[in-house]
Amino acid sequence: MPQPNVFQKKTTEHKAHEATGMMRWLLTYADMITLLFVMFVVLFAIASVNTGKYQQLSAAIQAAFNNPEKAQEIEAAMEKEKEGKEGKKTRTEPAPDSMKKLKEEFVQAVDKEKLQGQLHVFVDERGLVISLITDNALFSLGEATMKPQAKGILKKVADLIRRKKLTQNIRIEGHTCDLPILTAQFPSNWELSTARATTVLKYLVEKERLNPYRLSAAGYAHYRPLLQNISEKNRARNRRVDIIITRENKKKIGSM
Structure with missing residues (x-):
């Protein structure tokens, strides 16, 4: 009767443990990125406080936890609004x-x-x-x-x-x-x-x-x-x- 290959068994267990550790690391990294995104959204909203910014902030936080793609769309819309305001300000000044x-x-x-x-x-x-x-x-x-x-x-x-x-x-x-x-x-x-x-x-x-x-x-x-x-x-x-x-x-x- 053949003896079980102890070395092969240990190698398989090691790889399984390594894969589990990798998944945990990725989850931790994803959580950190999400929190950073939320922090920057909060800072952006504080920089220009008004009702519209609060609504965008609420939507952005919800999207960050539930739908990352939607969060990117909101961030792009906020940036576009900012650029539009700066453009209007520039146009008010005569050349x-x-x-x-x-x-x-x-x-x-x-x-x-x-x-x-x-x-x-x-x-x-x-x-x-x-x-x-x-x-x-x-x-x-x-x-x-x-x-x-x-x-x-x-x-x-x-x-x-x-x-x-x-x-x-x-x-x-x-x-x-x-x-x-x-x-x-x-x-x-x-x-x-x-x-x-x-x-x-x-x-x-x-x-x-x-x-x-x-x-x-x-x-x-x-x-x-x-x-x-x-x-x-x-x-x-x-x-x-x-x-x-x-x-x-x-x-x-x-x-x-």
């Missing part, structure tokens, strides 16, 4: 050539209206800037009440804005020089610069009927000078109100 052309049109209009010496037009990182020199055009030193001639200048600026049918936001910034002010009405240059910007904004809205949803006002005191405050000429240039046609569009709420 540099467009802003340059707008500047040229405003410069020509300023020359035609004989506004030289009262305002400057230039483009910077904020957008198209119509910079009104307050001493010459708008306000007396240390005051926020408009001069009589200021209304005529602002009317011409408002006419230009309406004529171009602009869709961008318009921000009005008040700026002062570094000379301190201390009065009951204006304890510092912060109050003075903000009051001047607000005065211009209210005139454009109440008298010129520009769309208030597109306008905003801010005061920066003497902290954003155009020139160094080392001479009276430079200080006079720094005392200004900037009307800025920004690079970002506003949602359509109404026309100018």
